[in-house]
Amino acid sequence: MHIPADTVSLFDYERHFHTRVDPAIRAYIAGAAADGITQRENRTAFDRVQLMPRALVDMSSATARTTLLGETLDYPVLIAPTAWHRLVREEGELATARAASLTRTWMTVSAQASVALEAVAQAADAPLWFQLYMQPRREDTLTLVRRAEAAGYRALVVTVDAAVSGIRNVEQRAGFRLPEGVESVNLRGFARAEALDARGGSPVFKGLLAGAPTWADIEWLCRATALPVLLKGILNAADVPGALDAGAAGIIVSNHGGRTLDTVPATLDVLPGIAAAVNARVPVLLDGGVRRGTDVLKALALGAQAVLIGQPVLHALAVGGVAGVAHLLTLLQTELEVAMALTGVPRLDAVPRAVVREMRRET
Secondary structure (H helix, E strand, O other): OOOOOOOHHHHHHHHHHHOOHHHHHHHHOOOOOOOOHHHHHHHHHHEEEOOOOOOOOOOOEEEEEEEEEEEEEEEOOEEEEOOHHHHOOOOOOOHHHHHHHHHHOOEEEOOOOOOOHHHHHHHOOOEEEEEEEEOHHHHHHHHHHHHHHOOOOOOOEEOOOOOOOOOOOOHHHHHHHHHOOOOHHHHHOOOOOOOOOOOOOOOOOHHOOOOOOHHHHEEEEEEEOOOOOOEEEEEOOOHHHHHHHOOOOOOEEEOOHHHOOOOOOOOOHHHHHHHHHOOOOOOOOEEEEOOHHHHHHHHOOOOEEEEEEEEHHHHHHHHHHHHHHHHHHHHHHHHHHHHHHHHOOOOOOOOHHHHEEOOOOOO
């Protein structure tokens, strides 16, 4: 599909996305929890941080290449797990995986993908991670794990910040429903949560939270697989000891893109505290609000080893298919290299904190 000539940033892909996609699908993909405060804060947190340039630094050996979980990472930008790519493109996750391979980008495939995880693996040349929601029955969780292992996925990403779904008013008002032909194909045949009956008490505490995972489930999962297990959705440094004790191989600082609980902090604001609590024992990654290469550099300076992007990938997939996603990822990679050059940062394995300066908030 033709990419509009004025598409020169991730924000341009978002703008075109809103003019091309069905309103209900747009409400699902772009919608936030409640009043959207956290979603907006994810973005403005990056705007509050300034980059400090350096002049005349020798950049002759500069590279954006780094390592993550013992593997070479060409750029510290990964594709975050997002559900149902076939909502915006018939090829769905297959197209996203091909674009990721073209740009040497690691991709995290959602358990709620609209294409079988094995088919995505066959379409990909770049490393893949697999995202898990812990299922009501452990045997179903283990089935997904074994399938991911057999298909060659390199790590598991467990989402831990969505024991219940957020209150998404924009999505509710639009009346979003999955269209015919789009489903979570990897979850076919699995046990579902029992139907809610509010007559006996709270539908949340008596229904939705029934079978919600705990630290014991994470510990069980880490013992059940040789793959590294990263926990996505850590926003409070108080949860770091539990994650490490359970065996987590990495932490992803995330608030689900502001789609679960509104008014929680922006991920960038809590990143330094979580990185300090981790104290380099495992990698720390971040998602939420990343839209520029400068954002990537800011996150690395504040304690992340890499970032993930979710919504922008769906924007580009809707607008330009494989070419759109590859172009979007290339834009972000190029912007990162420009930011490195102008701040005098030749390598990303230890970005100095002095690269960033936080502006004072207005009182």
